Amino acid sequence: MITLRLNHQQRAFLQMVVDRDGVLGDIGDLVRAAVRDAPDPAPLTFPAVSTPPARTAVADHLLEPGTGKAVEVAAGQVLRIVQLEGHQCVDLNVFTLADRRERLHVGRTRGMQGPHPAPGDVLWSNAPWERPIMAITGGNATTDTQFPFCSRLIYSAFFGLHDRTNCQEIQNEAQREYGLGPWDIHESLNLFMHTAPGPDGSPVIRRNLARPGDYIEFTALTDVLAIPNVCGDDLSNCSNFNLRPVRVLVEDPLAEDATRARAARDRAVVLGLPQPRDVPDPQPLRRDPGYVADFPYLPLRPADVQVDFDESRFHQVKNVPLYAGDDAAALRDLTLSWAIERLGAFTGND
Numbered sequence: 001m002i003t004l005r006l007n008h009q010q011r012a013f014l015q016m017v018v019d020r021d022g023v024l025g026d027i028g029d030l031v032r033a034a035v036r037d038a039p040d041p042a043p044l045t046f047p048a049v050s051t052p053p054a055r056t057a058v059a060d061h062l063l064e065p066g067t068g069k070a071v072e073v074a075a076g077q078v079l080r081i082v083q084l085e086g087h088q089c090v091d092l093n094v095f096t097l098a099d100r101r102e103r104l105h106v107g108r109t110r111g112m113q114g115p116h117p118a119p120g121d122v123l124w125s126n127a128p129w130e131r132p133i134m135a136i137t138g139g140n141a142t143t144d145t146q147f148p149f150c151s152r153l154i155y156s157a158f159f160g161l162h163d164r165t166n167c168q169e170i171q172n173e174a175q176r177e178y179g180l181g182p183w184d185i186h187e188s189l190n191l192f193m194h195t196a197p198g199p200d201g202s203p204v205i206r207r208n209l210a211r212p213g214d215y216i217e218f219t220a221l222t223d224v225l226a227i228p229n230v231c232g233d234d235l236s237n238c239s240n241f242n243l244r245p246v247r248v249l250v251e252d253p254l255a256e257d258a259t260r261a262r263a264a265r266d267r268a269v270v271l272g273l274p275q276p277r278d279v280p281d282p283q284p285l286r287r288d289p290g291y292v293a294d295f296p297y298l299p300l301r302p303a304d305v306q307v308d309f310d311e312s313r314f315h316q317v318k319n320v321p322l323y324a325g326d327d328a329a330a331l332r333d334l335t336l337s338w339a340i341e342r343l344g345a346f347t348g349n350d
């Protein structure tokens with residue numbers, strides 16, 4: 001017996017598909033159809049394993065599923081975001097501490113560095129500043145600049161679901177610690193998100209390739225407030241149909257970090273930046289000492305389902321390279337994949 005391990009949001013989604021379908025009697029019928037119809041898994045190429053150097057941590061946070069954390073990173077310090085269980089997409093917003101109006105501009109970063117920024121690239125801020133504010137100085141994470149954060153809109157428009165974990169509201173709650181409002185959220189840099197051109201050339205989200213220990217490192221080029229959050233999407237390839245914790249560290253730099261950051265910046269601004277203009281009335285960011293985190297839609301409750309199905313067929317089609325011995329995760333993947341296709345929802349996934 002393999003348990004279909006779900007959270008309550010996912011179970012509500014499957015029940016909605018059953019209710020709309022008209023042919024399926026219950027979730028058990030849905031699982032049996034999903035196992036019967038499952039395609040052979042596509043081959044995967046994982047990023048090469050990378051090991052970070054030992055540094056001294058000045059901050060160390062565990063980000064639980066459905067949460068995010070605003071962390072100050074002083075110029076020269078290293079922000080490291082680490083996979084604990086693998087499979088988890090992380091969204092990142094960045095603001096400068098000196099002026100909340102200066103923030104990461106994902107479109108400019110994509111234009112200057114390409115769709116998948118990697119070690120040796122920099123993150124650009126918005127106009128009128130338009131300058132590198134962080135350098136990617138290590139790690140093996142896949143990245144993406146093409147997909148906007150998941151929001152209330154996405155789940156309503158494409159899944160008919162409301163009031164469930166999403167990056168928009170997780171980010172809002174995390175950045176509230178520094179007095180930033182819902183209108184301050186900017187397009188995210190997507191970390192540990194695996195995207196590639198689809199059949200017509202448009203980008204599609206593919207299964208997440210992150211493994212335990214995979215990481216990405218940024219060296220701050222000015223004092224920033226970095227806000228990573230665990231992506232709230234449990235209905236797509238983006239995080240392989242689950243939410244999992246990640247670790248976020250701020251570390252004192254080694255000499256090699258400064259060298260790498262300088263090299264990335266120099267490469268990005270070969271012929272120089274424009275003369276900075278005075279921007280009146282800077283609006284510095286400060287932590288609200290009274291802040292108490294209150295992330296919406298938590299806790300995610302277990303909502304497992306026991307189902308009899310053709311296990312020999314399941315063992316033929318389960319995605320072993322991705323899930324190894326975790327049959328429950330493989331079953332959840334193929335069940336939710338089938339249900340999403342059945343719903344006919346456009347998800348941006350393949």
Ligand SMILES: [Zn+2]
Nearest residue numbers: 150167231232
């Ligand atoms: Zn998300």
